[in-house]
Amino acid sequence: MASIRRREKKDGTATYQVRWLEGGRGGSWQDEIFGDEDSAKDFKRLVEAHGNKWPYGWVRGRGFVEPDDNPDDPPFLDFAARYIDRLTGIDDRTREDYHRDVRVHLAHLEHMRADGRALTATVGNITQDDVMDWVRREEAGQRDPDDPEKWLRRPADPKSIRNRHGLLFCIMQAAVEAEPQLRTKNPCRSTRLPRVDNHIQDEMTFLERDEYQRIAAEIKDLAARDLTDWLVGTGMRWGEATALQVRDVTLDAAIPTANVQRAWKRAPKGVKPAYYLGPPKTRKGRRIVALSPAQADMVRRLVTGMPPEAFVFRPLEGQAWHHGNFYNRKWKPAVAAAIAKGLPKRPRIHDLRHTHVAWLIAARIPLPAIQARLGHESIQTTVDRYGHLVRDLDSEITAAVEAAMGVPAPRAGLRAVG
Incomplete structure (x- = not known):
């Protein structure tokens, strides 16, 4: 847990120091200084929400800042395009379809900061929460704000979401396996995806x-x-x-x-x-x-x-x-x-x-x-x-079960337990 210390200054004003052990017990002490108590309390909650770690995107002494133009953390769309261009063993039509999925669907992936501000997705800033937010947006679609009866993007069916998520998984895994490594973990690894059989209508028709x-x-x-x-x-x-x-x-x-x-x-x-x-x-x-x-x-x-x-x-x-x-x-x-x-x-x-x-x-x-x-x-x-x-x-299964259970196990000595 983080704590707040109030420190008096000679001019009568005060500063507020947020202190915590990085990652919890056994970590090193970390601190950040604020000029008012409300800001300190807000930051304390952020630290605790991030498992007693610095909130992602927070720079000590500066707060949340826009990411620098870091060549080691390329924009997601640029990296995805290069990944698809380098794929082998696929035909030109499949490559074109992958590029379209990136342009039309994965382009809506974004990184959401702790303060609720959305940033352009890069290879390094995408989190598991960002991927889940993208899945929910794919499920919900996007209505036209000027005409609620129309769609800007129609809701995607579960199978399409799974296919697009599979492409996203492969792109992010390429970043994990890159040399030098661009990130340490694939944010798609634990995504909870919608079930393909959620729809009442069956995709397949069987004829007698x-x-x-x-x-x-x-x-x-x-x-x-x-x-x-x-x-x-x-x-x-x-x-x-x-x-x-x-x-x-x-x-x-x-x-x-x-x-x-x-x-x-x-x-x-x-x-x-x-x-x-x-x-x-x-x-x-x-x-x-x-x-x-x-x-x-x-x-x-x-x-x-x-x-x-x-x-x-x-x-x-x-x-x-x-x-x-x-x-x-x-x-x-x-x-x-x-x-x-x-x-x-x-x-x-x-x-x-x-x-x-x-x-x-x-x-x-x-x-x-x-x-x-x-x-x-x-x-x-x-x-x-x-x-x-x-x-x-x-019928064969139930008959096999009946045959296996046909010779009952000894029951002497059993008593009801309740």
Whole structure:
């Protein structure tokens, strides 16, 4: 605890000395002098609030001062931009997205002084409280002061906040690991983030088999129907399925397969063409997917007489499917027609991948096998996203518990304790 000593001066006035042990018992004595008692009391509370340490930003004898232009403590935005520019193993579009997250979202990160004054964030002055304040601002959004019905920044969903916080964590960790070190601790390490499942509406839509058939029946284009059946039957991502080439399929083996080796990637804005072929989303995205006999027959029909580099799935009038065209001209009208006839769901194209997983889980396929088929980098991703669907084993689980508890332990000598 800090204390205040009043010291009389020869002219009849007094000064007030705040004294405390730095960090508490065992620390060295520290002190600061004030000309009035109220200021001394305010400073005493600040010291105690900071764990008996000098308040951050306070300079002895001067009070809170603006940070100097310190080359060893660069502005956060400058450091973040350099960090992203130096990243390896990412494509240009991902780099552009990271820069946008910094400009649009992380730019609102600021350092709040103990006196309530906000300072521009630097690598060294960002605290855990500053990060939590930023998370709350992301959750709340910002209304237009001139028109409360409009947003200057809309509230961010929990998943987006987690993704942006992950980028912030990596930037700050780079500062911790820099040579020379720019800070000693990552302020993002203990951030309490909003739960992704706080929203009532589920992001994923799962179709029953008859529900999918109601949509498929509305797709009159054979090439589009082939692709839709493939997406729901293999669980491939759109960018993987539409990038599949003739050379990637093996149809004469005991178990026919499709080798996922590439996927469509979006190019940076302004670059033509807008999409290009690159590696799958994750390292484990490169995988071999087993095909059913019906799937093999469909592929055989599509690839007969085609060169190795030809796309397996292609519209009659083009070389490759374009997502926007397929969605607007094939998928969206089919879903709308099915809804008009009573379909109770409005699935996206990507929900065909989710539906594929739901069907596998209903057939009691183990989650590790599903992970490998989907190309998830981690089994945790599979469990987090689809583990709640594993309910068909409830009876087996309860039966196993009943069997284990079937032979009761000796109960002689037990007595009630209350």
